[in-house]
Amino acid sequence: MAKVEFETPKMREYPVIPIIHADAMAHSQPFVASSQHQESLGFPGQLVDNWKEVAIDKMGELLTKYRSLKVYLDSCVKCGACTDKCHYFQGTTDPKNMPVARQDLFRKVYRRHFTFAGKYFPRLVGAEDLTEQVLGDWYKYFHQCSQCRRCSVFCPYGIDTAEISMAAREIMDTIGKGQKYCNEIIGKVHKIGNNLGLPEPALADTLQGLEEDIKDDTGFDVRLPLDVKGADVLLVTPSADFFAEPHIDGLIGYAKVFHQAGISWTLSSYASEAANFGMFIGSYDQMKKIAERVRTAALELGVKRIIVGECGHAWRVAYSFWNTLAGPFDFLDPRYPSPQHIIEFTSDLIDSGGITLDKEANDNRIVTFHDSCNVARASRMGNLPGGQFELPRKVIKAACNHFVDMPADTIREKTYCCGGGGGLLTDDLLELRVKGALPRMEALKHVVDNNGVNNVAAICAICKSQYSKVLPYYGFPRDMIVSVHQLVSNAIVLGDKQ
Amino acid sequence: MSGLTMFFALLMYGAALVFTVGVGWRVFIYARTPAPLKIPTTPAPTTRTGVWIRMAREVVLFESLFKSNKWIWLFGYLFHASLLLVLIRHLRYFTEPVWGWVALAQTFGTYAGFAMLAGLFALWLRRIVVQRIRYISNLSDHLMLWLLMAIALTGLMMRFVAHTDIIGLKMFALGLLRLDIQPVPADPLVLAHLALVAGLMLVFPISKLLHAPGLFFSPSRNQVDNPREKRHLAPWAAKLESK
Ligand code: HEM
Ligand code: SF4
Ligand code: SF4
Numbered sequence: 001m002a003k004v005e006f007e008t009p010k011m012r013e014y015p016v017i018p019i020i021h022a023d024a025m026a027h028s029q030p031f032v033a034s035s036q037h038q039e040s041l042g043f044p045g046q047l048v049d050n051w052k053e054v055a056i057d058k059m060g061e062l063l064t065k066y067r068s069l070k071v072y073l074d075s076c077v078k079c080g081a082c083t084d085k086c087h088y089f090q091g092t093t094d095p096k097n098m099p100v101a102r103q104d105l106f107r108k109v110y111r112r113h114f115t116f117a118g119k120y121f122p123r124l125v126g127a128e129d130l131t132e133q134v135l136g137d138w139y140k141y142f143h144q145c146s147q148c149r150r151c152s153v154f155c156p157y158g159i160d161t162a163e164i165s166m167a168a169r170e171i172m173d174t175i176g177k178g179q180k181y182c183n184e185i186i187g188k189v190h191k192i193g194n195n196l197g198l199p200e201p202a203l204a205d206t207l208q209g210l211e212e213d214i215k216d217d218t219g220f221d222v223r224l225p226l227d228v229k230g231a232d233v234l235l236v237t238p239s240a241d242f243f244a245e246p247h248i249d250g251l252i253g254y255a256k257v258f259h260q261a262g263i264s265w266t267l268s269s270y271a272s273e274a275a276n277f278g279m280f281i282g283s284y285d286q287m288k289k290i291a292e293r294v295r296t297a298a299l300e301l302g303v304k305r306i307i308v309g310e311c312g313h314a315w316r317v318a319y320s321f322w323n324t325l326a327g328p329f330d331f332l333d334p335r336y337p338s339p340q341h342i343i344e345f346t347s348d349l350i351d352s353g354g355i356t357l358d359k360e361a362n363d364n365r366i367v368t369f370h371d372s373c374n375v376a377r378a379s380r381m382g383n384l385p386g387g388q389f390e391l392p393r394k395v396i397k398a399a400c401n402h403f404v405d406m407p408a409d410t411i412r413e414k415t416y417c418c419g420g421g422g423g424l425l426t427d428d429l430l431e432l433r434v435k436g437a438l439p440r441m442e443a444l445k446h447v448v449d450n451n452g453v454n455n456v457a458a459i460c461a462i463c464k465s466q467y468s469k470v471l472p473y474y475g476f477p478r479d480m481i482v483s484v485h486q487l488v489s490n491a492i493v494l495g496d497k498q
Numbered sequence: 499m500s501g502l503t504m505f506f507a508l509l510m511y512g513a514a515l516v517f518t519v520g521v522g523w524r525v526f527i528y529a530r531t532p533a534p535l536k537i538p539t540t541p542a543p544t545t546r547t548g549v550w551i552r553m554a555r556e557v558v559l560f561e562s563l564f565k566s567n568k569w570i571w572l573f574g575y576l577f578h579a580s581l582l583l584v585l586i587r588h589l590r591y592f593t594e595p596v597w598g599w600v601a602l603a604q605t606f607g608t609y610a611g612f613a614m615l616a617g618l619f620a621l622w623l624r625r626i627v628v629q630r631i632r633y634i635s636n637l638s639d640h641l642m643l644w645l646l647m648a649i650a651l652t653g654l655m656m657r658f659v660a661h662t663d664i665i666g667l668k669m670f671a672l673g674l675l676r677l678d679i680q681p682v683p684a685d686p687l688v689l690a691h692l693a694l695v696a697g698l699m700l701v702f703p704i705s706k707l708l709h710a711p712g713l714f715f716s717p718s719r720n721q722v723d724n725p726r727e728k729r730h731l732a733p734w735a736a737k738l739e740s741k
Contacts, residue, residue: 020629065734067531068717074524075712078639079574080624080631081566095633104634116704117638126636149718152539154566156556156574157709158718160537284534288738320536324730337726377539380723385541413541 006431008473009091009438011445017084024094025435029140031428033178040187041286044176051175052130056113058174059167063114068163073110075157076100082151082159087416088144091435096141099151099161105137106164135177142168143179144432146422147280147313148373153413165422166282173281181426182277189290194239194273200226203269206242214252220494222259224251224267227301231266233258234298235342236274236318237309238461247464250310250483256492257346257485261354265307271297274314275461279321280423287317291326304333307340310483312372312460313421315341319379343459344381346488347391350398357491362400365455367487368447369396369405370440370467371415372460386412392459392484399491404451410443418458420466433466434473441474448476457484499679503670506682506692510674513696520703521711528715532732542723549722556719570624577617577646583610584653591671608657615650618643642705645698652691662688 035045048054063070082099084090089097096102104126111118111127118127128134147162172178188197198206207224214222225231235258241251258265271293278287298306306329308318318339323329329338337344349355369392381387389412397403410416419436447453458464458481467481543549555561560578564571587607590596622643625635656662666683673680682688701707714720731739 017630020633064531065534065732067528067533067715068537070531071528071712071715071717075706075709075716077706077709078631078634078636079563079570080628080634081563081570083630083634085566095630098630098634100634121638124636124641125638149539152718154562156560156563156566157713158539158562158716160539160718163537284735285738320725323725323728324535324735327729339726378537380540380542383544385544385723388540413539 006434009435011438011442011474015090015439015442018090018093020095020098021093022095025088025092025097025144025432026094026140028144028429028432030143030424030426031180032139033180033183037180037183037187038173038176038178040190041173041178041183043173043178043183047176051135051177054175055130055135055171056109058171059110060114062167062170063110066163066167068160069167072103072157072159072163073107076103076107076159077156079156082155082161085151085154086145086161087148087150087419087439088146088432088436091419091438092144092432094144096137097144099155099159102141102145103159103161103164105134105141106168109134135172138168139172139177142172143424143429144436146373146417146420146424146436148417148421149377150373150414150417153377162422166279168282169280169423170282173283178281179423181428182281182423186277186281186286186290189273189275189277189293193270193293195275195277196239196243198239198242198272200269203242203267203272207267210248210252210255214255218494220259222252222255222494224255225265226267227269228264228266229301231264231301231303233263233265233305233307234271234294234301234303235265235267235307235309236271236294236297236314236339237267237342238274238311238314239272240461240465241309242272244461244465245468246479246482246486247310247461249486249489251485253483253485253487253489253492254309254342256489256494257342257349257355260492260494261349266301266303268297268301270300274308274311274318276314276317277423279313279317284325287321288325291317291322294322295326295329298329299331305336305340306332306338307342307345309342310459310461310485312374312462314461315459316374316378341381341391342485343391343395346395346485347382350395356493357399357488358493359399359401359491361491362487363402365400365482365487366402366404366451366453367396367400367455367457367482368403368444368453369393369411369484370418370456370458370463371411372458372463373415373417373421375459376413376415389413392457396457396484396487399487404447404453406443406447410439416440416443418460418463418466419470421460421462425462425466430469434470437466437470437474441470441476444476445474454480455482456480457482457487459484500681502684502689503679503682506670506689507674507679509696510692513699517699517702521708524703524708525711525715528711532734533717533721534730534732534735536721536723536725536730537717538721538723539718540723542721544723546722549720553714553720556713570621573617573620573624575617576613577621580610580614580617583607584614584650591668592675594668594672611650611654611657615647615654618647618650622647638705642701642707645694645701649691649694649698652687652694656685656687656691660685660687
């Protein structure tokens with residue numbers, strides 16, 4: 001791969017809306033999927049000859065299947081309220097990264113082919129045919145959207161650019177121009193069961209190694225069971241938890257919580273992945289197939305509950321879509337929400353006294369929390385709206401004495417993406433990822449400078465990997481990022497209950 | 499009946515027909531198109547009532563826009579609130595006797611005309627002055643604001659510059675409603691105002707003015723946050739089930 005030279009954006013004292021620079025990111029695009037990766041998902045291997053017609057046909061089909069798409073394309077008034085809300089715009093200053101401009105890449109083709117004004121007065125309403133140039137823009141700029149939904153919060157009609165990016169990616173897959181990173185990974189899930197392509201023996205090995213590590217560390221026999229029939233709980237977690245830092249410390253944390261609560265649990269080698277990249281490529285079909293693995297595993301293992309580990313988009317798919325895609329989950333114990341988030345589980349145990357946390361174990365840390373987009377704006381935890389903000393903070397505060405929030409317009413529903421979500425966590429998009437992290441890094445710097453924050457905790461595998469990668473570009477130490485259950489892991493008191 | 503009256507009567511009927519059928523058709527399409535997944539922007543209400551309240555806040559207060567950008571909110575709100583008052587004021591041309599609450603709104607209505615113009619002008623200024631908004635604007639976005647400004651301007655001129663035959667205009671309007679066509683006042687301002695309003699009704703169903711019905715169909719705003727409790731299967735998705 002040709003190494004792209006780029007400058008890390010300067011962190012601004014007071015974030016201001018940048019001046020636009022046309023085509024500032026026109027060189028950025030991810031690798032195109034090979035024919036093998038395309039075909040294994042049932043997409044054409046390369047750009048089909050009549051791609052224009054196929055694309056327009058697909059667009060027409062999606063317009064009848066998704067109300068969101070239809071309504072969003074019609075309703076935008078170009079008020080401009082969203083223009084400064086995207087982290088990729090702030091970090092790159094490329095005008096096509098303004099949410100409405102990104103939508104317009106799609107909307108202009110929609111108008112040309114599906115609206116009266118666009119058919120007869122294209123110039124007037126900015127309608128355009130789907131030319132090679134336009135397709136090129138689609139490929140570039142719909143892969144500069146992390147589907148974080150921040151724009152949707154601020155639009156007076158809730159227009160969600162993520163929905164449009166998903167539709168565009170689905171159309172591109174259908175004409176044979178898919179993205180390598182996502183499609184390759186989805187292929188691995190279908191074949192092996194997880195994004196990494198980690199087969200059962202390797203997984204079993206890893207887990208055993210972890211058990212030994214915990215034993216050395218704590219002296220306790222904390223188990224990480226795999227494929228145990230009849231366990232109460234099936235834990236479905238992102239496969240990054242099995243090997244990446246700081247994810248793995250989170251996994252150890254879950255294991256300790258289960259151990260201490262005395263609840264039997266298991267991982268599944270068949271459904272060894274919570275992530276569901278089917279969402280990123282906008283494919284209902286792929287998303288459903290991946291989700292069904294979890295259902296199958298739960299039935300085969302005969303579990304009573306399903307709990308999902310720390311992962312942002314995975315929690316969106318699990319919370320918002322699983323029941324619809326692969327439900328009903330009526331074979332599970334109705335006393336518990338299904339699925340349940342590991343944070344909800346731990347939070348309940350803190351309340352009931354099922355586990356005890358010693359906050360002093362984390363006294364060397366001043367912690368802030370990164371709200372992951374998909375958890376914040378596309379899901380919930382607990383019974384009350386906004387529980388997705390409160391419960392993780394509650395768990396952190398139960399495990400740490402020192403907690404500080406980042407500035408108010410960068411957290412909760414207004415949280416800024418880490419810069420690597422939505423299927424962009426690949427090295428061929430490194431420049432985009434570094435630049436897109438700018439607003440988050442500025443917010444982090446604020447609490448580092450003012451409050452001495454030295455750790456940022458997250459509940460998303462993608463966020464954690466992205467932070468590890470981009471923190472150094474902004475002069476922060478790589479290991480500043482921690483898992484929330486890593487904090488729990490440090491603080492949890494193992495052994496007999498007092 | 500003069501040719502002029504005939505023309506304007508047909509224009510108004512035609513425009514009203516296109517408007518009603520056009521918007522109705524659009525709404526029908528929105529309603530018919532399934533939303534296969536739960537995608538409310540969270541935190542979202544967990545009950546239907548909650549959704550009604552969320553929606554009401556969006557329609558009445560432009561809540562999301564307020565969070566987003568105070569200037570656009572101010573100008574946009576000024577324009578829409580004034581538009582509403584102006585529309586209410588116009589009811590007096592279509593009711594006989596004039597309803598009590600419409601009569602009450604008359605004084606506000608007059609000032610609302612100016613406020614509406616000011617709001618529209620400010621929105622247009624933003625469109626040309628702010629670089630980002632200039633970038634996303636098409637000619638149609640400018641034209642829409644000019645059309646509305648022209649309507650407001652001709653309306654205000656009839657009242658404050660060259661008084662027109664209001665009684666005659668009301669007879670014409672009532673005549674249209676009662677299918678008993680009365681002569682249209684041959685005042686260029688009246689004719690311009692009427693023609694522009696007809697133009698607005700004609701473009702409504704094929705333009706971004708669809709944001710008004712669109713808002714009510716926006717899944718990110720109108721869905722209940724209860725996916726764990728309820729399945730949400732669209733008909734086309736249900737067909738994938740049996741496979
Ligand atoms: C349910 C009723 C309606 C709601 C909730 C609504 C809401 C909004 C909002 C929030 C905006 C964005 C802010 C702004 O630019 O002003 C907007 C823009 C606009 N609205 Fe409405 N609106 C409604 C009805 C109408 C109607 C009936 C018209 C015209 C006849 C209209 C004309 C416009 C125009 C022209 C714009 C764009 C302004 C610009 O170019 O900046 N709206 N509307
Ligand atoms: S905020 Fe919504 S309506 Fe306004 S320009 Fe952006 S997408 Fe369009
Ligand atoms: S969804 Fe997020 S990344 Fe995509 S345009 Fe909106 S703010 Fe930007």
